[in-house]
Amino acid sequence: MSATVGHVVVVGASAAGVTVADTLRDEGHDGRITLIGAEPERPYDRPPLSKDVLAGTREPAATALRTHTHYEDRGIELRTGRTVVSADPTAREVQLDTGETLRYDVLVAATGVGPRRLPLGLPHGQRRPHRLAGVHVLRTLHDLAAFRTDMLTAHRVVVVGSGLLGMEVAATCRGLDVGVTVVSRGPAPLHGQFGATVGGKVAALHVEHGVDLRSGVGVADLTEARGRVTGVTLTDRSTVAADVVLVAVGSDPHTGWLADPMRGLDTADGLGCDAYCRAAPGIFAAGDVARWHHPALGAPVRVEHRMNATEQGICVARNILGAAQPYAPVPYAWTDHYDARIQTYGFMGPRHQFAVVEGSLTERRFVVVYGMHGRVTGALAWRYPKGLRRARELVAQTAPWAEIHNRRRTSAAMSTTTAATTTTSLHSRGVLR
Protein backbone atom coordinates (compact mmCIF):
# COMPACT_ATOMS: atom_id res chain seq x y z
CA MET A 1 0.00 0.00 0.00
CA SER A 2 2.66 2.47 1.08
CA ALA A 3 4.55 2.01 -2.18
CA THR A 4 1.86 4.14 -3.78
CA VAL A 5 1.76 6.66 -0.93
CA GLY A 6 5.43 7.61 -0.73
CA HIS A 7 6.69 10.49 1.40
CA VAL A 8 4.00 12.17 3.49
CA VAL A 9 4.86 15.67 4.72
CA VAL A 10 2.62 16.93 7.52
CA VAL A 11 2.86 20.67 8.18
CA GLY A 12 1.80 21.60 11.72
CA ALA A 13 2.85 19.37 14.61
CA SER A 14 -0.07 19.54 17.00
CA ALA A 15 -3.21 17.51 17.72
CA ALA A 16 -4.24 17.06 14.08
CA GLY A 17 -0.77 16.59 12.59
CA VAL A 18 0.35 14.07 15.19
CA THR A 19 -2.84 12.06 14.71
CA VAL A 20 -2.33 11.94 10.95
CA ALA A 21 1.24 10.69 11.40
CA ASP A 22 0.33 8.09 14.03
CA THR A 23 -2.66 6.75 12.16
CA LEU A 24 -0.66 6.41 8.94
CA ARG A 25 1.92 4.33 10.80
CA ASP A 26 -0.63 2.26 12.71
CA GLU A 27 -2.61 1.46 9.59
CA GLY A 28 0.03 0.29 7.22
CA HIS A 29 2.11 3.13 5.81
CA ASP A 30 5.74 2.10 6.19
CA GLY A 31 7.14 4.86 4.01
CA ARG A 32 8.60 8.16 5.08
CA ILE A 33 6.62 10.57 7.32
CA THR A 34 7.93 14.05 8.09
CA LEU A 35 6.13 16.15 10.71
CA ILE A 36 7.11 19.83 10.69
CA GLY A 37 6.11 22.24 13.47
CA ALA A 38 6.90 25.92 13.89
CA GLU A 39 6.95 25.84 17.67
CA PRO A 40 10.14 24.86 19.50
CA GLU A 41 8.38 22.40 21.84
CA ARG A 42 7.46 18.86 21.00
CA PRO A 43 3.75 18.55 20.18
CA TYR A 44 1.54 19.44 23.12
CA ASP A 45 -2.12 19.82 23.95
CA ARG A 46 -3.73 23.27 24.05
CA PRO A 47 -7.00 22.96 26.05
CA PRO A 48 -5.20 22.77 29.44
CA LEU A 49 -3.54 26.14 28.74
CA SER A 50 -6.67 28.05 29.76
CA LYS A 51 -7.60 25.58 32.51
CA ASP A 52 -5.35 23.65 34.88
CA VAL A 53 -2.00 24.78 33.46
CA LEU A 54 -3.06 28.41 33.79
CA ALA A 55 -4.37 27.65 37.27
CA GLY A 56 -1.02 26.09 38.16
CA THR A 57 -2.40 22.65 39.02
CA ARG A 58 -0.79 20.96 36.02
CA GLU A 59 2.79 21.36 34.86
CA PRO A 60 3.23 22.71 31.33
CA ALA A 61 5.36 19.65 30.56
CA ALA A 62 2.37 17.41 31.31
CA THR A 63 0.65 18.69 28.17
CA ALA A 64 2.94 16.66 25.87
CA LEU A 65 0.81 14.82 23.32
CA ARG A 66 3.16 11.82 23.16
CA THR A 67 6.13 10.45 25.08
CA HIS A 68 9.58 11.75 24.26
CA THR A 69 10.66 8.70 22.28
CA HIS A 70 7.34 8.18 20.51
CA TYR A 71 8.29 9.82 17.21
CA GLU A 72 11.66 8.15 16.93
CA ASP A 73 10.18 4.79 17.93
CA ARG A 74 7.72 4.99 15.06
CA GLY A 75 10.10 6.41 12.52
CA ILE A 76 8.27 9.73 12.31
CA GLU A 77 10.75 12.45 11.39
CA LEU A 78 9.74 15.26 13.75
CA ARG A 79 11.20 18.66 12.98
CA THR A 80 10.26 21.25 15.58
CA GLY A 81 11.10 24.94 15.39
CA ARG A 82 10.81 24.84 11.59
CA THR A 83 8.29 26.84 9.60
CA VAL A 84 7.10 25.97 6.13
CA VAL A 85 7.09 29.23 4.21
CA SER A 86 5.55 28.07 0.93
CA ALA A 87 4.39 25.08 -1.06
CA ASP A 88 4.53 24.26 -4.74
CA PRO A 89 1.80 21.74 -5.63
CA THR A 90 3.07 21.32 -9.18
CA ALA A 91 6.60 20.36 -8.21
CA ARG A 92 5.26 18.73 -5.00
CA GLU A 93 7.69 20.63 -2.83
CA VAL A 94 7.59 22.69 0.34
CA GLN A 95 10.11 25.34 1.30
CA LEU A 96 11.30 25.69 4.89
CA ASP A 97 12.47 28.82 6.69
CA THR A 98 15.94 27.30 6.64
CA GLY A 99 15.96 27.65 2.86
CA GLU A 100 15.67 23.88 2.51
CA THR A 101 13.29 22.34 -0.03
CA LEU A 102 11.49 19.11 0.76
CA ARG A 103 9.80 16.93 -1.84
CA TYR A 104 6.55 15.24 -0.92
CA ASP A 105 4.16 12.77 -2.46
CA VAL A 106 1.31 13.69 -0.11
CA LEU A 107 1.04 16.99 1.74
CA VAL A 108 -1.12 17.51 4.83
CA ALA A 109 -1.97 21.00 6.05
CA ALA A 110 -2.47 20.84 9.83
CA THR A 111 -1.32 24.36 10.62
CA GLY A 112 -4.23 25.35 12.86
CA VAL A 113 -5.15 28.93 13.62
CA GLY A 114 -3.48 31.92 15.23
CA PRO A 115 -5.00 34.51 17.58
CA ARG A 116 -6.49 37.57 16.01
CA ARG A 117 -5.01 40.83 17.34
CA LEU A 118 -6.72 44.07 18.19
CA PRO A 119 -6.96 46.32 15.16
CA LEU A 120 -3.70 48.15 14.73
CA GLY A 121 -5.46 51.41 14.01
CA LEU A 122 -6.54 52.11 17.59
CA PRO A 123 -6.54 55.89 17.98
CA HIS A 124 -4.12 55.93 20.87
CA GLY A 125 -0.60 57.04 20.09
CA GLN A 126 1.90 55.38 17.85
CA ARG A 127 2.38 52.30 19.96
CA ARG A 128 0.56 49.37 18.55
CA PRO A 129 -1.56 47.69 21.20
CA HIS A 130 0.25 44.39 21.13
CA ARG A 131 3.63 46.03 21.66
CA LEU A 132 2.57 47.36 25.05
CA ALA A 133 3.79 45.36 28.02
CA GLY A 134 0.88 43.64 29.73
CA VAL A 135 -1.10 42.96 26.52
CA HIS A 136 -1.34 39.26 25.73
CA VAL A 137 -2.89 36.58 23.55
CA LEU A 138 -3.12 32.88 24.50
CA ARG A 139 -2.54 30.12 21.99
CA THR A 140 0.87 28.61 22.71
CA LEU A 141 2.97 27.52 25.69
CA HIS A 142 5.07 30.59 25.00
CA ASP A 143 2.00 32.85 25.26
CA LEU A 144 0.97 31.02 28.41
CA ALA A 145 4.25 31.61 30.24
CA ALA A 146 4.17 35.34 29.47
CA PHE A 147 0.50 35.81 30.34
CA ARG A 148 0.60 33.72 33.49
CA THR A 149 3.59 35.57 34.95
CA ASP A 150 1.87 38.92 34.42
CA MET A 151 -1.53 37.72 35.53
CA LEU A 152 -0.36 36.27 38.86
CA THR A 153 0.71 39.70 40.12
CA ALA A 154 -2.17 41.63 38.51
CA HIS A 155 -4.89 43.47 40.38
CA ARG A 156 -7.17 43.36 37.40
CA VAL A 157 -7.10 41.53 34.10
CA VAL A 158 -9.30 42.82 31.30
CA VAL A 159 -10.35 40.03 28.97
CA VAL A 160 -11.34 41.39 25.58
CA GLY A 161 -13.75 38.95 23.95
CA SER A 162 -16.33 36.65 25.52
CA GLY A 163 -15.89 33.47 23.50
CA LEU A 164 -14.76 30.11 24.85
CA LEU A 165 -11.16 31.13 25.43
CA GLY A 166 -11.94 34.47 27.06
CA MET A 167 -14.54 33.04 29.42
CA GLU A 168 -12.36 30.07 30.45
CA VAL A 169 -9.50 32.42 31.23
CA ALA A 170 -11.88 34.64 33.21
CA ALA A 171 -12.98 31.65 35.30
CA THR A 172 -9.43 30.47 35.93
CA CYS A 173 -8.29 33.97 36.95
CA ARG A 174 -11.19 34.30 39.37
CA GLY A 175 -10.17 30.93 40.83
CA LEU A 176 -6.80 32.55 41.61
CA ASP A 177 -8.59 35.57 43.10
CA VAL A 178 -7.42 37.95 40.40
CA GLY A 179 -9.93 40.69 39.49
CA VAL A 180 -11.45 40.21 36.04
CA THR A 181 -13.40 42.47 33.71
CA VAL A 182 -14.75 40.87 30.53
CA VAL A 183 -15.55 43.11 27.58
CA SER A 184 -18.18 41.42 25.43
CA ARG A 185 -19.34 42.88 22.16
CA GLY A 186 -22.37 40.60 22.03
CA PRO A 187 -25.36 40.63 24.38
CA ALA A 188 -23.93 37.81 26.55
CA PRO A 189 -20.83 35.62 26.77
CA LEU A 190 -20.86 32.64 24.37
CA HIS A 191 -24.01 34.07 22.80
CA GLY A 192 -22.62 33.47 19.33
CA GLN A 193 -21.79 29.84 20.19
CA PHE A 194 -24.77 28.74 22.29
CA GLY A 195 -27.53 31.36 21.88
CA ALA A 196 -29.31 33.71 24.27
CA THR A 197 -30.55 31.32 26.95
CA VAL A 198 -27.33 29.43 27.60
CA GLY A 199 -25.38 32.67 27.13
CA GLY A 200 -27.48 34.21 29.89
CA LYS A 201 -26.68 31.25 32.17
CA VAL A 202 -22.99 31.65 31.46
CA ALA A 203 -23.20 35.38 32.23
CA ALA A 204 -24.97 34.75 35.56
CA LEU A 205 -22.43 32.12 36.58
CA HIS A 206 -19.49 34.42 35.94
CA VAL A 207 -21.10 37.42 37.63
CA GLU A 208 -21.75 35.25 40.72
CA HIS A 209 -18.06 34.46 40.77
CA GLY A 210 -17.19 38.14 40.79
CA VAL A 211 -16.52 38.83 37.12
CA ASP A 212 -17.22 42.43 36.11
CA LEU A 213 -19.04 41.75 32.85
CA ARG A 214 -19.48 44.57 30.33
CA SER A 215 -21.80 43.38 27.58
CA GLY A 216 -22.67 45.11 24.35
CA VAL A 217 -19.51 47.22 24.25
CA GLY A 218 -16.15 47.03 22.52
CA VAL A 219 -12.68 48.35 23.21
CA ALA A 220 -12.11 51.85 21.82
CA ASP A 221 -8.55 52.31 23.01
CA LEU A 222 -5.88 51.19 25.44
CA THR A 223 -4.27 53.54 27.90
CA GLU A 224 -0.59 53.28 28.73
CA ALA A 225 2.20 54.67 30.84
CA ARG A 226 5.82 54.22 29.87
CA GLY A 227 5.14 51.41 27.46
CA ARG A 228 2.91 49.43 29.80
CA VAL A 229 -0.85 49.10 29.52
CA THR A 230 -2.80 50.84 32.30
CA GLY A 231 -6.34 50.16 31.19
CA VAL A 232 -8.92 50.14 28.43
CA THR A 233 -11.40 52.70 27.20
CA LEU A 234 -14.67 51.18 26.04
CA THR A 235 -16.92 52.26 23.21
CA ASP A 236 -19.43 53.62 25.74
CA ARG A 237 -16.60 55.97 26.90
CA SER A 238 -16.23 54.23 30.27
CA THR A 239 -12.74 53.23 31.37
CA VAL A 240 -11.42 50.20 33.22
CA ALA A 241 -8.04 50.33 34.95
CA ALA A 242 -6.04 47.15 34.38
CA ASP A 243 -2.47 45.97 34.57
CA VAL A 244 -3.01 43.09 32.17
CA VAL A 245 -5.15 42.78 29.03
CA LEU A 246 -5.87 39.44 27.38
CA VAL A 247 -7.06 39.76 23.81
CA ALA A 248 -9.30 36.79 22.95
CA VAL A 249 -11.20 38.03 19.92
CA GLY A 250 -11.07 34.94 17.74
CA SER A 251 -8.51 33.45 15.42
CA ASP A 252 -7.43 33.26 11.81
CA PRO A 253 -6.37 30.09 9.99
CA HIS A 254 -2.67 29.67 9.21
CA THR A 255 -2.84 29.48 5.41
CA GLY A 256 -0.34 32.17 4.43
CA TRP A 257 2.10 29.51 3.23
CA LEU A 258 -0.53 28.22 0.76
CA ALA A 259 -2.17 31.48 -0.20
CA ASP A 260 -0.82 32.17 -3.64
CA PRO A 261 -3.48 32.52 -6.34
CA MET A 262 -1.16 30.72 -8.75
CA ARG A 263 -1.54 27.54 -6.72
CA GLY A 264 -5.26 27.39 -7.27
CA LEU A 265 -6.04 26.51 -3.67
CA ASP A 266 -9.08 27.95 -1.91
CA THR A 267 -7.79 29.72 1.21
CA ALA A 268 -10.69 32.13 1.79
CA ASP A 269 -11.31 30.81 5.33
CA GLY A 270 -8.94 27.99 6.10
CA LEU A 271 -8.01 25.54 3.36
CA GLY A 272 -11.10 24.56 1.36
CA CYS A 273 -11.53 20.80 0.87
CA ASP A 274 -14.01 18.31 -0.53
CA ALA A 275 -15.91 15.81 1.60
CA TYR A 276 -12.75 13.65 1.80
CA CYS A 277 -10.75 16.54 3.30
CA ARG A 278 -8.78 16.82 0.07
CA ALA A 279 -7.89 20.30 -1.18
CA ALA A 280 -6.20 19.21 -4.42
CA PRO A 281 -4.60 16.02 -5.73
CA GLY A 282 -2.13 14.93 -3.05
CA ILE A 283 -3.07 17.72 -0.62
CA PHE A 284 -5.22 17.17 2.46
CA ALA A 285 -6.16 19.28 5.48
CA ALA A 286 -7.07 18.40 9.08
CA GLY A 287 -7.92 20.23 12.28
CA ASP A 288 -8.65 23.90 12.91
CA VAL A 289 -7.30 24.97 9.50
CA ALA A 290 -9.50 22.63 7.44
CA ARG A 291 -12.74 23.83 5.85
CA TRP A 292 -14.39 20.86 4.25
CA HIS A 293 -17.71 20.01 2.68
CA HIS A 294 -19.71 18.24 5.39
CA PRO A 295 -21.76 15.66 3.50
CA ALA A 296 -24.60 15.42 6.02
CA LEU A 297 -24.99 19.19 6.33
CA GLY A 298 -24.40 19.79 2.65
CA ALA A 299 -22.34 22.85 3.54
CA PRO A 300 -18.72 23.82 4.10
CA VAL A 301 -17.68 23.88 7.74
CA ARG A 302 -14.55 24.55 9.74
CA VAL A 303 -14.41 23.41 13.35
CA GLU A 304 -12.01 24.80 15.95
CA HIS A 305 -12.30 22.09 18.57
CA ARG A 306 -9.87 19.59 19.98
CA MET A 307 -11.92 16.48 19.25
CA ASN A 308 -12.26 17.42 15.60
CA ALA A 309 -8.47 17.66 15.26
CA THR A 310 -8.22 13.99 16.26
CA GLU A 311 -11.20 12.69 14.31
CA GLN A 312 -10.31 14.57 11.15
CA GLY A 313 -6.66 13.53 11.49
CA ILE A 314 -7.74 9.88 11.58
CA CYS A 315 -10.01 10.35 8.58
CA VAL A 316 -7.31 12.11 6.53
CA ALA A 317 -4.78 9.38 7.26
CA ARG A 318 -7.26 6.73 6.16
CA ASN A 319 -8.09 8.64 3.00
CA ILE A 320 -4.39 8.98 2.19
CA LEU A 321 -4.25 5.20 2.49
CA GLY A 322 -7.14 4.92 0.04
CA ALA A 323 -10.22 4.55 2.24
CA ALA A 324 -12.30 7.10 0.29
CA GLN A 325 -14.22 7.89 3.47
CA PRO A 326 -16.31 11.08 3.51
CA TYR A 327 -15.83 13.01 6.73
CA ALA A 328 -19.22 13.47 8.42
CA PRO A 329 -18.57 13.87 12.13
CA VAL A 330 -20.93 14.92 14.88
CA PRO A 331 -18.41 17.34 16.39
CA TYR A 332 -17.89 17.10 20.14
CA ALA A 333 -16.56 19.92 22.30
CA TRP A 334 -16.38 20.88 25.93
CA THR A 335 -15.59 23.94 27.99
CA ASP A 336 -15.02 24.35 31.74
CA HIS A 337 -16.12 27.28 33.91
CA TYR A 338 -15.74 26.97 37.70
CA ASP A 339 -17.58 23.77 38.61
CA ALA A 340 -19.63 23.73 35.41
CA ARG A 341 -18.62 21.61 32.47
CA ILE A 342 -20.52 22.39 29.27
CA GLN A 343 -20.38 19.73 26.56
CA THR A 344 -21.76 19.89 23.06
CA TYR A 345 -22.41 17.70 20.05
CA GLY A 346 -23.10 19.02 16.60
CA PHE A 347 -23.90 22.52 15.46
CA MET A 348 -25.74 25.33 17.25
CA GLY A 349 -25.96 29.10 17.45
CA PRO A 350 -28.14 32.07 18.29
CA ARG A 351 -30.50 31.59 15.33
CA HIS A 352 -31.22 27.91 16.01
CA GLN A 353 -34.41 26.51 17.47
CA PHE A 354 -33.91 25.59 21.07
CA ALA A 355 -35.54 23.23 23.59
CA VAL A 356 -34.71 21.78 26.99
CA VAL A 357 -34.98 17.98 26.87
CA GLU A 358 -33.64 16.92 30.27
CA GLY A 359 -33.02 18.55 33.62
CA SER A 360 -33.78 22.13 34.44
CA LEU A 361 -32.34 25.50 33.54
CA THR A 362 -32.92 26.91 37.02
CA GLU A 363 -31.11 24.01 38.67
CA ARG A 364 -28.25 24.49 36.24
CA ARG A 365 -28.17 20.87 35.23
CA PHE A 366 -29.76 20.34 31.84
CA VAL A 367 -29.57 19.11 28.29
CA VAL A 368 -30.83 21.30 25.47
CA VAL A 369 -31.12 20.52 21.78
CA TYR A 370 -30.79 22.93 18.88
CA GLY A 371 -32.45 22.71 15.49
CA MET A 372 -32.57 24.31 12.09
CA HIS A 373 -35.09 23.84 9.27
CA GLY A 374 -37.10 21.36 11.33
CA ARG A 375 -34.14 19.08 12.12
CA VAL A 376 -32.08 18.56 15.24
CA THR A 377 -28.53 19.85 14.61
CA GLY A 378 -26.94 19.97 18.04
CA ALA A 379 -27.15 19.22 21.74
CA LEU A 380 -25.61 20.88 24.78
CA ALA A 381 -25.30 19.55 28.31
CA TRP A 382 -24.58 21.65 31.38
CA ARG A 383 -23.26 19.34 34.11
CA TYR A 384 -25.22 16.45 32.55
CA PRO A 385 -22.90 14.15 30.58
CA LYS A 386 -25.08 11.06 30.59
CA GLY A 387 -28.03 13.05 29.31
CA LEU A 388 -25.87 14.35 26.49
CA ARG A 389 -25.14 10.84 25.32
CA ARG A 390 -28.86 10.20 25.00
CA ALA A 391 -29.38 13.45 23.10
CA ARG A 392 -26.45 12.67 20.83
CA GLU A 393 -28.63 10.10 19.08
CA LEU A 394 -31.05 12.81 17.98
CA VAL A 395 -28.14 14.84 16.60
CA ALA A 396 -26.47 11.90 14.87
CA GLN A 397 -29.74 11.06 13.11
CA THR A 398 -30.54 14.73 12.41
CA ALA A 399 -33.93 13.75 13.84
CA PRO A 400 -37.04 15.72 12.88
CA TRP A 401 -37.63 18.48 15.41
CA ALA A 402 -41.03 17.00 16.30
CA GLU A 403 -39.28 13.93 17.65
CA ILE A 404 -37.95 15.77 20.68
CA HIS A 405 -41.54 15.89 21.93
CA ASN A 406 -41.70 12.09 21.88
CA ARG A 407 -38.38 12.08 23.61
CA ARG A 408 -39.70 14.30 26.33
CA ARG A 409 -42.78 12.17 26.77
CA THR A 410 -40.55 9.16 27.28
CA SER A 411 -38.42 10.90 29.84
CA ALA A 412 -41.59 12.18 31.54
CA ALA A 413 -42.72 8.61 31.98
CA MET A 414 -39.37 7.79 33.52
CA SER A 415 -39.11 10.79 35.77
CA THR A 416 -41.91 13.15 36.68
CA THR A 417 -39.60 15.76 38.18
CA THR A 418 -37.72 16.01 34.91
CA ALA A 419 -40.94 16.41 32.97
CA ALA A 420 -42.25 19.08 35.33
CA THR A 421 -39.24 21.25 34.82
CA THR A 422 -39.10 20.88 31.07
CA THR A 423 -42.69 21.20 29.88
CA THR A 424 -42.61 24.96 29.48
CA SER A 425 -39.18 25.25 28.03
CA LEU A 426 -39.68 24.84 24.32
CA HIS A 427 -38.97 28.17 22.71
CA SER A 428 -37.40 29.44 19.65
CA ARG A 429 -35.05 32.28 20.40
CA GLY A 430 -37.58 34.78 19.09
CA VAL A 431 -40.10 33.79 21.75
CA LEU A 432 -37.52 34.00 24.49
CA ARG A 433 -36.46 37.57 24.00
Added chain:
Amino acid sequence: MHIVVDTDRCVGGGQCVMAAPEIFDQNDDDGTVVLLRADPPPDASAAVREAARLCPALAITLVEEEQ
Protein backbone atom coordinates in the same frame (compact mmCIF):
# COMPACT_ATOMS: atom_id res chain seq x y z
CA MET B 1 -2.81 -5.36 26.54
CA HIS B 2 -3.40 -3.50 29.79
CA ILE B 3 -5.39 -0.26 30.05
CA VAL B 4 -4.64 2.59 32.42
CA VAL B 5 -7.01 5.57 32.62
CA ASP B 6 -6.22 8.92 34.20
CA THR B 7 -9.50 10.18 35.62
CA ASP B 8 -7.97 13.58 36.44
CA ARG B 9 -7.42 14.24 32.78
CA CYS B 10 -10.71 12.81 31.51
CA VAL B 11 -13.06 15.43 30.07
CA GLY B 12 -16.07 13.14 30.09
CA GLY B 13 -17.14 13.21 26.47
CA GLY B 14 -17.54 9.46 26.19
CA GLN B 15 -15.69 8.86 22.92
CA CYS B 16 -14.11 5.80 24.56
CA VAL B 17 -17.56 4.45 25.45
CA MET B 18 -18.74 4.83 21.88
CA ALA B 19 -15.64 3.11 20.53
CA ALA B 20 -15.53 0.23 23.06
CA PRO B 21 -18.70 0.01 25.18
CA GLU B 22 -17.77 -3.31 26.79
CA ILE B 23 -14.54 -1.84 28.14
CA PHE B 24 -15.37 1.74 29.12
CA ASP B 25 -18.29 3.42 30.86
CA GLN B 26 -18.87 6.86 32.38
CA ASN B 27 -20.08 7.72 35.85
CA ASP B 28 -23.47 9.39 36.09
CA ASP B 29 -22.22 12.35 38.03
CA ASP B 30 -19.73 14.15 35.83
CA GLY B 31 -19.21 11.67 33.00
CA THR B 32 -15.72 10.65 34.11
CA VAL B 33 -14.52 7.43 32.53
CA VAL B 34 -15.06 4.17 34.40
CA LEU B 35 -12.84 1.31 33.31
CA LEU B 36 -14.90 -1.88 33.14
CA ARG B 37 -12.07 -4.18 32.09
CA ALA B 38 -8.44 -3.18 32.53
CA ASP B 39 -7.29 -6.29 30.67
CA PRO B 40 -9.51 -6.55 27.60
CA PRO B 41 -9.88 -9.74 25.62
CA PRO B 42 -7.79 -9.91 22.42
CA ASP B 43 -10.83 -9.45 20.16
CA ALA B 44 -11.48 -6.06 21.76
CA SER B 45 -8.00 -4.68 21.24
CA ALA B 46 -8.75 -2.92 17.94
CA ALA B 47 -11.70 -1.09 19.53
CA VAL B 48 -9.61 -0.22 22.59
CA ARG B 49 -6.85 1.21 20.39
CA GLU B 50 -9.43 3.31 18.58
CA ALA B 51 -10.76 4.54 21.95
CA ALA B 52 -7.26 5.53 23.08
CA ARG B 53 -6.58 7.32 19.83
CA LEU B 54 -9.90 9.19 19.95
CA CYS B 55 -9.66 10.30 23.57
CA PRO B 56 -9.28 14.10 23.34
CA ALA B 57 -7.76 14.33 26.81
CA LEU B 58 -5.01 11.69 26.44
CA ALA B 59 -6.54 9.96 29.43
CA ILE B 60 -6.17 6.40 28.14
CA THR B 61 -2.77 4.70 28.13
CA LEU B 62 -2.26 1.25 26.69
CA VAL B 63 0.50 -0.97 27.98
CA GLU B 64 1.26 -3.62 25.41
CA GLU B 65 2.55 -6.86 26.89
CA GLU B 66 5.88 -8.23 25.69
CA GLN B 67 5.30 -10.99 23.20
